[in-house]
Amino acid sequence: MNRIISTAISIICILSGATAAGVSAAPAVEQWKIFELSFRQKAGQHPFDNIDSRCTFINGCDTVKVSAFYDGNDTYKIRFMPHKPGRWTYRTSGNNPKSNLRGSFDCLPASPGNHGPVRVDSLGFAYSDGTAYIPVGTTCYAWTHQPDSLIQLTLETLRNSCFNKIRMCIFPKSYDWNRNEPILYPFEGETGNWDFNRLNPAYFRNIEQCIASLDSLGIEADLIVYHPYDRWGFSKLDKETRDRYMQYVISRFGAFKNVWWSMANEYDFMEAYDTADWQHHLRFFALNDPYGHLRGIHNGVKLYDQNDPYVTHVSIQSSDMANAGNLRSQYRKPVIYDECRYEGNIPWVWGTLSAEEMVQKFWEGFTRGAFVGHGEVILTQPEVGPDRSDEILWWSKGGVLRGKSHDRIRYLKQILADAPSARLTPVEGITGWQNYPTLGAGDDWYLIYFGRDIHCQLLLELPEDKTYRIELIDTWGMTSTVLDGTFSGHSLITLPQLPYMAARLTAVPR
Amino acid sequence: MNRIISTAISIICILSGATAAGVSAAPAVEQWKIFELSFRQKAGQHPFDNIDSRCTFINGCDTVKVSAFYDGNDTYKIRFMPHKPGRWTYRTSGNNPKSNLRGSFDCLPASPGNHGPVRVDSLGFAYSDGTAYIPVGTTCYAWTHQPDSLIQLTLETLRNSCFNKIRMCIFPKSYDWNRNEPILYPFEGETGNWDFNRLNPAYFRNIEQCIASLDSLGIEADLIVYHPYDRWGFSKLDKETRDRYMQYVISRFGAFKNVWWSMANEYDFMEAYDTADWQHHLRFFALNDPYGHLRGIHNGVKLYDQNDPYVTHVSIQSSDMANAGNLRSQYRKPVIYDECRYEGNIPWVWGTLSAEEMVQKFWEGFTRGAFVGHGEVILTQPEVGPDRSDEILWWSKGGVLRGKSHDRIRYLKQILADAPSARLTPVEGITGWQNYPTLGAGDDWYLIYFGRDIHCQLLLELPEDKTYRIELIDTWGMTSTVLDGTFSGHSLITLPQLPYMAARLTAVPR
The missing domain is CATH 2.60.40.10 (Immunoglobulins)
Structure with missing residues (x-):
């Protein structure tokens, strides 16, 4: 004693x-x-x-x-x-x-702006005080492990961004463009000679300061507990070390209201842990976190069994946005496409979305009733190969946003926030059998997305007993145009023959 | 007697x-x-x-x-x-x-240019004399049922086009923009009072003249035997009438070398016929056509069982080009995406591809080892609703091509024709684990397609014992740019940061 x-x-x-x-x-x-x-x-x-x-x-x-x-x-x-x-x-x-x-x-009592932790609310989310929360996330895996000046720059960028969730690793990241050593290490010792019995409080203190900063910006910290991109040995810890680490993370970070637990980035790419390990990790957080923060587990190529009772929401890597409805139906949990590929120009396929396509994925995902996460890997010095470059890319180190998608994502977020209800659900039939992705707030409001399709006209099958005002939305141009007149029932509307269009329908008094 | x-x-x-x-x-x-x-x-x-x-x-x-x-x-x-x-x-x-x-x-002996009927050749096609045949098809469902002046215009357009296959219905078509009556009817009598015992030779003579005209242009006639878009009763014939009709079609058209038998357009949308009927139709053609012309059956939403031994090639409606490899593997038959949606601007989702996206589907399908069909529904008078308009749209009535995809398809066709071998097969690994769709002619030639992705660089994993010249191809701009130097083994190439790019790699002497 x-x-x-x-x-x-x-x-x-x-x-x-x-x-x-x-x-x-x-x-x-x-x-x-x-x-x-x-x-x-x-x-x-x-x-x-x-x-x-x-x-x-x-x-x-x-x-x-x-x-x-x-x-x-x-x-x-x-x-x-x-x-x-x-x-x-x-x-x-x-x-x-x-x-x-x-x-x-x-x-x-909570002061204004403090809504408490985010909880699952049907197939969406809400803060603990009932305020709607629509996750519009981004990704900076290793931002907390960079020099303080870069951390501050990242926070400043986040402050001016639309994002209200960020995926971030607790352990440092080793990968292309991530050759630099972290400022601190999670264990005492050095590479090849870590004392896994001794966690490094300074390492976790730094992260919790970042978590607190995020909270002050209204941003949820989706903490990634394990990930495979490692050159130090932190991706293959024995069970005792993992349990000690997880309890430490819970005891230390759990009291922050903006914390989410993501068991992994790409759990299936981690060779050291098997399904029983992942079940254990999920259960460990579920049983030991007294606050019941949200729990997800993100995949590489093989979706984790999202029926696991300790998984609170479906956190996936997939660019198949058309599958959102199936995932909702199959798991009856909120679905977040935390990684649907990133806006970028890098040599790797996961970071080669044009800004248009990144925005396309957001719109398709959201209008299908899912949530979508952003990331950005825009190289400015491509002449340096990925194996030698240490360029600061938003997706991992943070810094500044260079892309063109985030402004459009903000525009989408505002449209969702302007809906008359926070309980937005996918609706069928507003575009008849064609079934373009449509989000509805009851029958008071609809948001229809046409993706890359080109239309001169479109038939809508609106409720007969309601009348709607229709705005055409250029999701890329971030403009909206009100159509003349009002619409009810079977309605043929005229569209500009452009890709990436949407329509917002708002019920008006008859 | x-x-x-x-x-x-x-x-x-x-x-x-x-x-x-x-x-x-x-x-x-x-x-x-x-x-x-x-x-x-x-x-x-x-x-x-x-x-x-x-x-x-x-x-x-x-x-x-x-x-x-x-x-x-x-x-x-x-x-x-x-x-x-x-x-x-x-x-x-x-x-x-x-x-x-x-x-x-x-x-x-056949004169030059006469290569005989097209046959299956492994997972592709060849003419009977062994000459390569790469189907680059289009769709004019009802062109033979239009006035002669329009038929001649369609033939003139085809003559100047790149297409070497056309999907066309034997029966007339009733649908949006297809309200006009056909010039002739396939049976004696009139609507509501057809004498199904008596086929109308003039009707079939007109079609065979069209088939002969197509043959003179080097175009295969993919004859659709049944289809659901009908207001006359030709989509619900009793078995005796169907057998009589099919034998007539075989006896009359079968001697034309450029004929293919497509059992249906959207077999699954035809309520009058069940699976046993379709099996019978396929078997009927297989057993009674002495020439063994190609046989396919095109679906609406439910793929027909392509394992049916009488199906010679997989003819599908699907816009999921990424599935081409699976279809090839699963059925071990050539795969033609006869309908992957069409270039157009109409109110219906199947005809709303931008030209860029139509071309994208061609490139993705072909580089994945499948074949892709074209169609065009570009309205110039959208103010008339689809239920009243009789506008001449290429996809059904023929006429002229208004779109921008067909020129790009010609460009792709030429690239394929310029390959050093006609036996082009999908290849894995040239872009490493990223596995962009790649077509190869042995290891002498590769065609890689990057789709909508944006790259500043890309890593290629080329054979170590060969040296390649690399051209970057702008599939939309129809230009190619030769990269400086030659490449072998692990090669980092620089790409313009544009969508719809491809690369052609040609082995050169060391």
Whole structure:
């Protein structure tokens, strides 16, 4: 048993701006923000092992139990995200480390803009307070492992972007254009000689600062727990190391309301882990994360069994947007095409979408009732081969957006946000048997996408008992044109003979 | 038994230019052209029924037996396409009509440009003389049922086009933009009161003249035996009528070397016929056509079982060009995407491809080892609705080509014709794991297609023991640019960052 070397327990309410010291202090913490206990105790040889220290938080009939984690420098921390306002009391238990802390704090109602964690809502998503959340994500796998100046640039780009979710790896990435070493490593030691018993708190502290920054921008952090692009050995950890790592990630990051757990980028490309391992990983997060953050598992070529009860939403790599309806029907879970290929010009097929085609995939995916993720790999120095170049590409290192799709994605996002209801579902029959992808808000609003097709006219089969105003939307040009008149029932509309057109139909008083 | 009312038997060698009269005359007929016997005999009430008159043609150990058909005006005909040069003797048999003709004629070797009927050659096609045939087809379903001036215009357009196959219906077509009545009808009588026992020889004579005209242009006539777009009752014939009709078509058209038998356009949209009917139709042609012309059956949404032993090649409606390899592997027959949607601007989804996308489908299909068919539905008067318009659209009535894809298809056809071998097969690995569709002529020549993808560079994995010259092809711009230098083995090439690019690799001496 470790000796408590400091009786000065600090209670830090990070993100809420309030800090306090002293065990009896009870600073107010905002709902869905973080209450943190920190205490010092002389750490032994294996401070990450066998931690059994828990803290139980109680508010009325709600009880939440969270685990302590070691933050280095003989300091342990306990983090808690209160999910409802009111007085929470807490008490620690366990022997490693033994703290015997107890106290209470007040949780204040969420302030405007704080909607809590994202949850599954039917085949879509919503924040915990019921506010609609439509994921419009991007991808910067290794942005947290870059120099701070680049991290800040990435955050600035994100601040000005439309994206509200980002896929990012916890472990560093080794791949073409990713030859540089990370600033920090997740374990103590060095390549070839890692001490997998000793996680590096500074490494995780850096990531959590990034998570907090994302939260301040309203961006969900879709944390990728494992991935195959590795030259250090972090893609083939033994089970004990993985369990220790996963518990650490949960204890440390779980109290951030904007965290999602993505078991993997391309789970099927990781040779060291088999299906039983992935089932274990999913179950581990499901059972040990007290907040029930969203859980997905992203594939390379072979879709993971999305019927797994611990998978909350279908996170896939696929460019077959036409399959969205099947996936929705088959799994009855929200479907996110987290990777449908990226806008880019690189030698690899996954990063060769023209901006037009990236936007096309967004529109087709969304109008089929799925969600789509963005990525960008636009080389400016192609003369350097991928095996030698360390060019900063958004998809991994972050930096700046160079492409032309993200502005169009913003335009789409605004159109979805302007819908009269957040519960948008695919609708059949508005274009008759032709069944162009159509999203509906009941029968008050429809969004139809025509993809690459060229029409001079189109027949619509609208509800007879409603009247609609129709706007033609140039999804590439980001313009809309209102058609003369109103429409009801069997309606022949005239379209410009251009690809990438859509139509927005809004019910109007008769 | 009918009385022979004319002893003046005429022997007409149509298409060969030679005509003669008198039973003992033996005019020379060119190989794969038509030897025709014609004799008059008073026809009874049912001249199309129970014809058992056959004519047996013998040349050495080759024996071919063909059926007579009634051509109206108390005239019966026997047509024969000799498949090898030399002296053919013949003798009729049967009692209805009874003719007792015998004689002989000389068959001359085919003249230049006459290559005989097209046959299956592995997973492709070749003419009977071994000359390569790469089908580059188009579609004019009802062109033979239009006024003669329009028929002549269609032929003139075809003469100047690149197409060497045309899909065309034997029965007239009723559909949007096809409201006009055909010039002739296939049966005697009138709508609601057809005498299905009595075919109309003039109707079939008109079609055969069109077939002959196509042959003179080097175009294969892919004759569609049944189709669902009907307002006259020709899509729901009883079995007896169908058998009579099919035998008539075989006896009358089968001697034309450029005939293919397509059992249906969209067999699965024909409610009157079930699977057993379609099996019967295929078998009927297989057993009764003495020449073994190619047989296919085109689907609406449900692919016919292409394992049917009487199906010679996979003729499909599908826009999923990426599936070409699977179809080749699954059926081990040549695959023709006879309908992959059409270039056009109409209200119906099947005719809304931009020219770029029509060309894209050709390139993807061909480079995946399949063949692709063209069609065009470009409205110039869209203000008239499809249910009232009778605008002349190429896909059905013929006329003129208005689109921009056909010139690009010609360009592709020329590239394929310029390959050092006619035996072009899909090849894997030239673009490494990325596996862009690649057609190869052994390892002497490769054609790689990049579709809509944008590349600044691409890695090729070429044979180490060969050296290649590389041309970048802009499939839309119809230009090619030779890359500096030569390439062998692992080669990084630079591409313009444009969609619709291809690369042609030609082995050069080291």
